[in-house]
Amino acid sequence: MPQQDPFDLAGAGGQAGGERVPHHLPYGVFTTPDEPGRRRIGVRHGDRVLDVHTAATALGSPHADILAHPTLNPLMAAGRPVWQAVRSSVTTWVGYPAIEPFLHPLDRVTLHLPFEVADYADFYSSEHHATNVGRIFRPQGAALPPNWKHLPIGYHGRAGTVVVSGTPVIRPAGQRRAADSPGPVFGPTQRLDIEAEVAFVVGTPSRPGERVPLADFPEHVFGVCLLNDWSARDIQSWEYLPLGPFLGKSFATSVSPWITPLDALDAARVAPPVRDPEPLPYLDDRAEPEPGGFDIRLAVTVNGHTVAEPPFSTMYWTAAQQLAHLTVNGATLRTGDLFASGTVSGPEPHQRGCLLELTWDGREPLDLPGGKRTYLEDGDEVTISGWAPGPEGTRIILGEVTGRVVAA
Numbered sequence: 277m278p279q280q281d282p283f284d285l286a287g288a289g290g291q292a293g294g295e296r297v298p299h300h301l302p303y304g305v306f307t308t309p310d311e312p313g314r315r316r317i318g319v320r321h322g323d324r325v326l327d328v329h330t331a332a333t334a335l336g337s338p339h340a341d342i343l344a345h346p347t348l349n350p351l352m353a354a355g356r357p358v359w360q361a362v363r364s365s366v367t368t369w370v371g372y373p374a375i376e377p378f379l380h381p382l383d384r385v386t387l388h389l390p391f392e393v394a395d396y397a398d399f400y401s402s403e404h405h406a407t408n409v410g411r412i413f414r415p416q417g418a419a420l421p422p423n424w425k426h427l428p429i430g431y432h433g434r435a436g437t438v439v440v441s442g443t444p445v446i447r448p449a450g451q452r453r454a455a456d457s458p459g460p461v462f463g464p465t466q467r468l469d470i471e472a473e474v475a476f477v478v479g480t481p482s483r484p485g486e487r488v489p490l491a492d493f494p495e496h497v498f499g500v501c502l503l504n505d506w507s508a509r510d511i512q513s514w515e516y517l518p519l520g521p522f523l524g525k526s527f528a529t530s531v532s533p534w535i536t537p538l539d540a541l542d543a544a545r546v547a548p549p550v551r552d553p554e555p556l557p558y559l560d561d562r563a564e565p566e567p568g569g570f571d572i573r574l575a576v577t578v579n580g581h582t583v584a585e586p587p588f589s590t591m592y593w594t595a596a597q598q599l600a601h602l603t604v605n606g607a608t609l610r611t612g613d614l615f616a617s618g619t620v621s622g623p624e625p626h627q628r629g630c631l632l633e634l635t636w637d638g639r640e641p642l643d644l645p646g647g648k649r650t651y652l653e654d655g656d657e658v659t660i661s662g663w664a665p666g667p668e669g670t671r672i673i674l675g676e677v678t679g680r681v682v683a684a
């Protein structure tokens with residue numbers, strides 16, 4: 277009996293010859309209790325993880341070498357034709373009885389950061405989020421800055437503090453200044469927040485001076501994961517002018533352990549919102565063959581209680597536009613570059629992807645069963661999950677990203 281893949285919920289379609297055709301097949305890196313020092317590439321299939329290098333070797337695959345590594349980077353660097361060939365092979369292998377010995381129960385493995393992060397950039401591409409944050413942080417000025425509808429605003433983050441889901445997040449300390457206080461004080465943040473985001477992982481690098489046009493997005497982007505851009509709002513609001521977020525966001529950024537291949541999200545593509553004014557030609561995606569948006573529905577829980585359901589389809593700037601912008605000055609891409617969408621917030625109050633917006637900077641606490649919540653307390657656990665439509669009425673369940681706050 278083929279395993280039911282919880283990433284592809286049982287539903288209409290997805291059947292061939294009476295057996296499910298696996299579709300999602302996300303990549304991760306795992307160890308087993310017997311060999312805790314040996315990190316291996318795994319593909320999730322149902323409630324099991326396929327050791328793909330061992331399977332590839334046993335089956336005489338020409339791709340065995342590229343899978344014999346403790347990270348996904350060599351596979352990611354190999355480029356789209358190889359990604360497609362490996363994905364197509366794995367799709368076949370998971371139906372072979374011969375691979376039984378190479379499948380490990382998911383609850384027996386430890387998952388690790390699946391790739392070595394090269395550079396990390398974070399965008400600010402939800403109009404609803406940017407408008408709300410503008411109103412909260414800069415009540416005197418216009419909600420959106422004058423450049424916002426002309427380019428996807430972003431900042432470069434700290435690649436070395438990107439951690440895998442499940443890693444505890446230590447409450448950061450820093451400078452903060454209350455509005456009515458003459459100077460700053462130092463101490464643990466009192467306004468620790470989350471940001472629910474979707475992130476894109478670069479596989480194929482680019483050369484100096486080369487721009488990545490919108491159409492080349494699938495040639496460079498290996499896959500997609502969920503991301504929590506933990507943010508200390510008091511540190512951030514005191515430090516961020518004029519150069520943007522710095523220590524308020526650099527202490528930890530969590531990613532899901534499973535990387536969904538970009539091709540697995542074909543059925544989730546949707547048209548982005550209409551852009552007005554029209555962007556400059558390198559960002560104008562109206563003539564692109566594939567719509568640039570993705571219909572990914574996020575959910576954020578705090579201590580198991582759902583606090584938000586942000587819709588990724590409402591993002592103003594798409595990931596392809598973000599990548600085109602990131603490289604338009606000739607900056608190179610490296611294998612392992614990670615770029616995140618920015619906080620995903622929809623138009624409705626329960627669709628806001630951070631506590632800053634959900635509680636209007638603490639002025640409107642959330643009523644949770646465990647008590648009222650403004651910002652995060654020590655011991656709180658936050659989980660971001662998401663799903664997207666798959667082929668023929670199925671669902672793709674993305675790997676979730678979770679983290680618990682520990683005292684400073």
Ligand SMILES: O=C(O)/C=C/C(=O)CC(=O)CC(=O)O
Nearest residue numbers: 399400401409410471618619
């Ligand atoms: O408007 C600001 O000053 C800052 C907003 C952010 O928190 C930056 C950020 O991480 C962007 C995002 O996630 O959308």
Ligand SMILES: [Ca+2]
Nearest residue numbers: 471505618619
């Ligand atoms: Ca962010």
Ligand SMILES: [Mg+2]
Nearest residue numbers: 505525528529
């Ligand atoms: Mg961060």
